[in-house]
Amino acid sequence: MPAAFCYAITATHPEPGPHSRHKLRLGPAEALHLETADNAGPAERRPRGNSFRDRSRMLGIMKKFPINALKSSSFCSEYGYFRKTKMRVISVTQQNHNLRHFSSSQGDVKSLRSVINPHISRIRNIGIMAHIDAGKTTTTERMLYYSGYIRTLGDVDDGDTVTDFMVQERERGITIQSAAVTFDWKDYRINLIDTPGHVDFTVEVERCLRVLDGAVAVFDASAGVEAQTLTVWRQANKHQIPRICFLNKMDKNRASFTYAVESIEQKLKTKPLLLQLPIGEAKTFRGLVDVVTKEQIIWKPTSHLDDGKNFEQKPLLEADDPSLFQEVQDARNTLIEQVADLDDEFAELVLGEYSENFDLIPLDKLRSAIRRVTLAQKAVPVLCGSALKNKGVQPLLDAITMYLPAPNERSYEFLQWYKDDLCALAFKVLHDKSRGPLVFVRVYSGSLKPQSAVYNINKSCTERMSRLLLPFADQQIEIPSLMPGNIALTVGLKQSATGDTIVSSKASAAAAARRAGRDALGQKRSASDAESLLLAGVEVPDPVFFCTIEPPSMAKQQDLDNALSCLQREDPSLKVKLDPDTGQTILCGMGELHIEIIHDRIKREYGIETYLGPLQIAYRETILNAAQATDVLDKTVGDKRHCVTAELEVRPRLGERATTKPAIEYAASVIEVLPKELQEAIENGIMNSCIQGPLLGFPVQDIDVTVQSLTVHPDTSHTMVSACVSRCMQKALKKAGIQILEPLMNLEITVSEDHLSAALADLAQRRGSIREIQSRQDNRVVVAAVPLAETMGYSTVLRSLTSGSATFTLELASYQALNSQEQSALLQRRMGLV
Numbered sequence: 001m002p003a004a005f006c007y008a009i010t011a012t013h014p015e016p017g018p019h020s021r022h023k024l025r026l027g028p029a030e031a032l033h034l035e036t037a038d039n040a041g042p043a044e045r046r047p048r049g050n051s052f053r054d055r056s057r058m059l060g061i062m063k064k065f066p067i068n069a070l071k072s073s074s075f076c077s078e079y080g081y082f083r084k085t086k087m088r089v090i091s092v093t094q095q096n097h098n099l100r101h102f103s104s105s106q107g108d109v110k111s112l113r114s115v116i117n118p119h120i121s122r123i124r125n126i127g128i129m130a131h132i133d134a135g136k137t138t139t140t141e142r143m144l145y146y147s148g149y150i151r152t153l154g155d156v157d158d159g160d161t162v163t164d165f166m167v168q169e170r171e172r173g174i175t176i177q178s179a180a181v182t183f184d185w186k187d188y189r190i191n192l193i194d195t196p197g198h199v200d201f202t203v204e205v206e207r208c209l210r211v212l213d214g215a216v217a218v219f220d221a222s223a224g225v226e227a228q229t230l231t232v233w234r235q236a237n238k239h240q241i242p243r244i245c246f247l248n249k250m251d252k253n254r255a256s257f258t259y260a261v262e263s264i265e266q267k268l269k270t271k272p273l274l275l276q277l278p279i280g281e282a283k284t285f286r287g288l289v290d291v292v293t294k295e296q297i298i299w300k301p302t303s304h305l306d307d308g309k310n311f312e313q314k315p316l317l318e319a320d321d322p323s324l325f326q327e328v329q330d331a332r333n334t335l336i337e338q339v340a341d342l343d344d345e346f347a348e349l350v351l352g353e354y355s356e357n358f359d360l361i362p363l364d365k366l367r368s369a370i371r372r373v374t375l376a377q378k379a380v381p382v383l384c385g386s387a388l389k390n391k392g393v394q395p396l397l398d399a400i401t402m403y404l405p406a407p408n409e410r411s412y413e414f415l416q417w418y419k420d421d422l423c424a425l426a427f428k429v430l431h432d433k434s435r436g437p438l439v440f441v442r443v444y445s446g447s448l449k450p451q452s453a454v455y456n457i458n459k460s461c462t463e464r465m466s467r468l469l470l471p472f473a474d475q476q477i478e479i480p481s482l483m484p485g486n487i488a489l490t491v492g493l494k495q496s497a498t499g500d501t502i503v504s505s506k507a508s509a510a511a512a513a514r515r516a517g518r519d520a521l522g523q524k525r526s527a528s529d530a531e532s533l534l535l536a537g538v539e540v541p542d543p544v545f546f547c548t549i550e551p552p553s554m555a556k557q558q559d560l561d562n563a564l565s566c567l568q569r570e571d572p573s574l575k576v577k578l579d580p581d582t583g584q585t586i587l588c589g590m591g592e593l594h595i596e597i598i599h600d601r602i603k604r605e606y607g608i609e610t611y612l613g614p615l616q617i618a619y620r621e622t623i624l625n626a627a628q629a630t631d632v633l634d635k636t637v638g639d640k641r642h643c644v645t646a647e648l649e650v651r652p653r654l655g656e657r658a659t660t661k662p663a664i665e666y667a668a669s670v671i672e673v674l675p676k677e678l679q680e681a682i683e684n685g686i687m688n689s690c691i692q693g694p695l696l697g698f699p700v701q702d703i704d705v706t707v708q709s710l711t712v713h714p715d716t717s718h719t720m721v722s723a724c725v726s727r728c729m730q731k732a733l734k735k736a737g738i739q740i741l742e743p744l745m746n747l748e749i750t751v752s753e754d755h756l757s758a759a760l761a762d763l764a765q766r767r768g769s770i771r772e773i774q775s776r777q778d779n780r781v782v783v784a785a786v787p788l789a790e791t792m793g794y795s796t797v798l799r800s801l802t803s804g805s806a807t808f809t810l811e812l813a814s815y816q817a818l819n820s821q822e823q824s825a826l827l828q829r830r831m832g833l834v
């Protein structure tokens, strides 16, 4: 299957707003180092027995219970003592940052008084992920505000949020790059990554997920689960990341808590744990009830400000609102049932001591049980609010600290190879004009210190790191060390790119490789499996669009090459190659928007005005039949004779589809006498010929290859073997008959009833096939399949057809064969005949 990705375009993009500018004021630089013996590991699990529901039914204990007047216990600091260390504050010089207000009084600016290396149990590495426009950036901005790191609330629509700092992000009101920010909330260090929702930047989400321990999935409460939510949810499943759901936009027209929860349950196939219920919906939304504590939280604007800082939290009494009171009571009983069903330790407690009265269950016991089931990914806590209207974000922050895991509660298989040696992962690169590349790293084991040499396993090189910085909101604070579980920025690493593994030395890498190798033998794992554990890289799907890119003059070619190589280090989904026939530079990307943004960044950040050729589709080639070919290469170079005879068979693959990696087999007579280096040379030859198919030069997919025979003269170099095999492959592929495949996209359009027929008529003209039309509140959701070639400029057309009211998402589904007419039309176009 192709790597899943999709893209979403809102047909109504907000216009760029005025950029508010503020001056940066910093408090005095001071840092404290935390040393604490606090260790909050998960309680040991007990073997599961019958379900709680079954057992409680047997015992007949499912009753309604009286009000629990317990107050929520505040999280008191468990810190031991603080020790002063040196720290330097550096204001961000990122070219595009608008500087923001920070509290100036000492004691107010938490970042400047923060501990540098909090105890690992107090760290939360969290991602915010969602469908485009669900409100990730707005929620992040509120978190920074309530935790005291910014003094004014930025707005996505005004283009002045902290995390969307690129000019393109601020102008378009979308997140393009993930942004990592650090802040403290109630004695916890939160490293938070705001990820893009637009599918062209899915790889950006994927690489962040590698370093996260938990995630907050944000939903638009009026839309529930949308297409890109499914994609990011699948990505989080793949990395086994515990999650919390935040139903945002509860203030919006048509917001529905019940609808959103149902869609989470049905579409994401997960068990939602309702930890809150909203008080009011849409226009009447004014607060929430904490189902765990049965307290109501009502936000109240002060006379001059409605920034959400002022809220009242008090027990919900029956007299306040009898029906809400009953709803909360039921919700709490259901929650207890659900958790007991999933957690034996809690079930025992509930069935024993508290079987007569659930209200007496201590809060900490219930919370610990919710935490255990969340960490085990058996269920997902659900909270709600409205980030834009400043409601619900503080309880969300509390939930992050309470229910999402600390780094030491996650298990990473590769850690065992490193023991206590340094193992860190570079997960993001930013280019800073004055300081060069800034590399974000997460430390898994050992510690990282500035002014030290480190070894990059992927690049097999030693590099020197000059400084370590913590990205507190949009300030960066220099720190003396980085401990396991934490995230920071490094200055000075010139070779390291996204996805690289960093260790202390070459010897330490070798020792880890030996341990991994030994283990691989023990567990019957292949050496390449062990290697992949050692190198925690990022999977990048193949691009679907490409175009030529030209500098304004030949003199600027070198500058353009440099700019592209910097951008590629930041963005592994950007591919750059040279057209072997024309010598032109080719830019390959994940979507129209992706290429547009790269073009814009080259102009703004590197000052090069480039010209893009027309956007083209990255088709694939495959074969129709099995075929055999033989090739002989006989060449004398200097005094050496290179002589190879190869015979190969190619066949269409029947099983697993959409892979450009051919399955290679050897005839028994060949494999018996094949040295490893020669095998590598043969496989290089086969792979190279699959990169550029014989018909139009597109990658060849879904083929099996058998090396039938191979004769090699003793003096022949391996390069000549590869060349002969490659030529033989090309012959075999041509004989087998080439079929062109085009990317087929899953398209989901959300449109009002009034504009439905216009959208459907347009779809019919685009070779689209409609699979389903669903209802989502007052809107219709059209699920269809459409060739990628027919989606160029679709956002503009849909916007005009629906007066800007529709939204759509596209996701690569598969590659489908072009019919013979379409294929010959494409051939003619590519040859310039039409």
Ligand SMILES: Nc1nc2c(ncn2[C@@H]2O[C@H](COP(=O)(O)OP(=O)(O)OP(=O)(O)O)[C@@H](O)[C@H]2O)c(=O)[nH]1
Residues within 6 Å of the ligand: 014, 130, 131, 132, 133, 134, 135, 136, 137, 138, 139, 156, 157, 173, 174, 175, 176, 195, 196, 197, 198, 248, 249, 250, 251, 252, 385, 386, 387, 388, 389
């Ligand atoms: N009504 C309402 N609008 C909101 C809320 N939160 C965010 N918005 C608006 O929704 C739009 C998108 O918000 P963002 O915070 O940029 O959403 P995002 O998920 O970060 O978007 P991408 O990163 O581009 O995917 C903006 O116009 C926000 O003002 C909310 O709670 N209620």
